[in-house]
Amino acid sequence: MTEQSTNWEPKIIAFLCNWCSYAGADLAGVSRFQYPSNIRIVRVPCSGRVSENMIMSALKSGADGILVSGCHPGDCHYISGNYFARRRFALLSNLLDFIGIEPGRVNFSWVSASEGEQFAEVVQSVTEKVKALGPASRLVKKIDALETALQVA
Amino acid sequence: MPTINETVSEEIRAQARKLLEDGTVAAVIGYGSGSLPMTVKPLVVRSPEDCRKLIWNTFCVLNLANYLPATLKSVEPPRGPRDPKPEGPLPKVAICATGCWSRSIVVQIQEHQVARDRVVVLGVGSRGMVSRRKVEALFGGREILAVEEGDHDLIIQGADFSETINRWDVVRDNCQTCTHPDPVLVDVRIGEPVSERKNPNPFIQVDALEQKSGDGRWAWFTEEFATCIRCYACRNACPLCYCPTCFVDDAKPQWVGKSLDAVDTGLFHILRAYHCAGRCTDCGTCETVCPKGINMRMLTKKLNKDVLNLYGIEAGMQPDAPLPLTTYAMDDPQQFMANEPGSGKEGK
Ligand code: SF4
Ligand code: SF4
Ligand code: SF4
Numbered sequence: 001m002t003e004q005s006t007n008w009e010p011k012i013i014a015f016l017c018n019w020c021s022y023a024g025a026d027l028a029g030v031s032r033f034q035y036p037s038n039i040r041i042v043r044v045p046c047s048g049r050v051s052e053n054m055i056m057s058a059l060k061s062g063a064d065g066i067l068v069s070g071c072h073p074g075d076c077h078y079i080s081g082n083y084f085a086r087r088r089f090a091l092l093s094n095l096l097d098f099i100g101i102e103p104g105r106v107n108f109s110w111v112s113a114s115e116g117e118q119f120a121e122v123v124q125s126v127t128e129k130v131k132a133l134g135p136a137s138r139l140v141k142k143i144d145a146l147e148t149a150l151q152v153a
Numbered sequence: 154m155p156t157i158n159e160t161v162s163e164e165i166r167a168q169a170r171k172l173l174e175d176g177t178v179a180a181v182i183g184y185g186s187g188s189l190p191m192t193v194k195p196l197v198v199r200s201p202e203d204c205r206k207l208i209w210n211t212f213c214v215l216n217l218a219n220y221l222p223a224t225l226k227s228v229e230p231p232r233g234p235r236d237p238k239p240e241g242p243l244p245k246v247a248i249c250a251t252g253c254w255s256r257s258i259v260v261q262i263q264e265h266q267v268a269r270d271r272v273v274v275l276g277v278g279s280r281g282m283v284s285r286r287k288v289e290a291l292f293g294g295r296e297i298l299a300v301e302e303g304d305h306d307l308i309i310q311g312a313d314f315s316e317t318i319n320r321w322d323v324v325r326d327n328c329q330t331c332t333h334p335d336p337v338l339v340d341v342r343i344g345e346p347v348s349e350r351k352n353p354n355p356f357i358q359v360d361a362l363e364q365k366s367g368d369g370r371w372a373w374f375t376e377e378f379a380t381c382i383r384c385y386a387c388r389n390a391c392p393l394c395y396c397p398t399c400f401v402d403d404a405k406p407q408w409v410g411k412s413l414d415a416v417d418t419g420l421f422h423i424l425r426a427y428h429c430a431g432r433c434t435d436c437g438t439c440e441t442v443c444p445k446g447i448n449m450r451m452l453t454k455k456l457n458k459d460v461l462n463l464y465g466i467e468a469g470m471q472p473d474a475p476l477p478l479t480t481y482a483m484d485d486p487q488q489f490m491a492n493e494p495g496s497g498k499e500g501k
Contacts, residue, residue, distance in 0.1 A: 039234040052427050053400055053408045056420050060414025067491070073483065083481035091430050091459055093489045098363065098455045099423065122491060138371060140417040
């Protein structure tokens with residue numbers, strides 16, 4: 001873990017829904033709540049838009065952590081998108097645990113547009129969790145390793 | 154005295170012939186004999202004369218529902234992609250179905266891939282199908298030339314041996330843990346109905362894996378899928394995988410690489426299993442067709458377990474209820490959320 005010793009900082013991909021969590025992130029910024037700069041935000045129309053393919057693709061590409069955040073149940077801009085998302089995320093989160101992906105790599109939360117402070121707290125706690133886990137290695141595609149293997153072959 | 158499966162075969166042939174002769178259906182999906190011992194091949198019969206080719210035995214391991222949508226399409230009058238649907242009812246298709254296959258048909262109906270009024274289900278109570286791999290393992294490389302089937306035994310014959318083995322010992326894992334062997338949709342009953350099986354724990358294999366540590370489970374996952382050659386037989390044989398373009402074939406964006414890289418293979422399996430969440434009936438076809446003997450069914454079985462425990466649904470058991478992932482409840486469990494009190498993994 002040489003990376004860790006040289007002040008390793010995790011990269012966390014955050015899929016935030018446009019109507020609540022993204023606005024929550026905005027409010028956190030405007031209100032000057034401090035939160036770690038480890039997150040890279042991807043704005044999506046709804047948490048229901050976040051597919052398992054997107055989450056796995058982010059992990060494959062080397063994200064150390066994932067955060068998916070949407071409106072609180074009952075507050076979805078599209079009425080029910082987050083309810084459908086909740087079922088899908090529950091199953092995905094269990095399946096990833098089942099195959100041995102560390103709990104804490106892939107996180108889900110509800111943050112509303114008025115919860116700037118809560119947004120900062122969620123990012124803080126997710127970043128701490130991911131830092132404790134160290135750099136992701138499971139399901140990260142190592143292009144270098146592959147190229148070396150090909151050259152050797 | 155004919156065996157149970159001989160009687161079932163006779164009844165299938167008679168019913169298929171009757172349905173084709175009186176014009177009720179345009180085709181019957183069943184099984185014909187294979188070219189090797191312990192193999193059968195799916196067969197679509199379109200004329201009464203060909204019904205004699207239909208058979209039923211303990212090696213009928215492929216889920217016939219997989220062939221239903223295409224067979225339905227094949228009996229429709231030919232038309233261009235933009236031509237309107239022809240007037241009047243379209244021809245019907247009959248299909249032999251056990252418990253899990255009939256549940257797959259229910260899922261196909263729920264997902265509008267199959268019209269209920271165009272299908273005639275020849276319902277067969279399943280007694281569990283035998284895994285060819287398990288039998289071969291018992292004989293460790295000795296070539297098996299013929300297998301004779303009794304109701305509870307199999308007589309395995311080779312060039313210089315003939316041994317009798319207990320049938321249930323070599324029944325597939327998914328059949329051994331099955332609780333609903335009798336079809337849920339029956340239009341024409343074939344043979345005797347079989348009762349629900351009292352299985353103390355249908356998820357015993359999943360539970361065993363869950364007992365392992367996180368690292369142990371990761372080791373299992375990487376080892377289990379290490380030999381996968383990405384032939385996609387597991388996907389192609391599954392009645393749920395009817396997508397015209399599967400995510401593995403998508404190029405933009407390319408969700409999984411085409412290489413044999415372990416990460417790409419792992420992602421293929423995670424996502425394929427996940428796409429079957431709430432739809433898989435544990436028919437075991439994916440596992441049966443794998444040339445490498447990979448137990449990818451553990452992933453779908455884990456999802457089946459969670460869907461049952463979290464949402465109280467078993468795929469294909471309630472034709473009138475929506476599929477678990479196309480509906481929701483206001484109070485669905487959400488302990489897995491990062492900012493929920495008591496967050497962690499979802500209750501088992
Ligand atoms: S694996 Fe998924 S995308 Fe591919 S055919 Fe099956 S359900 Fe469709
Ligand atoms: S995933 Fe496997 S066990 Fe489940 S329905 Fe498809 S073929 Fe059958
Ligand atoms: S059938 Fe077996 S070898 Fe082929 S893709 Fe599926 S798991 Fe891999």
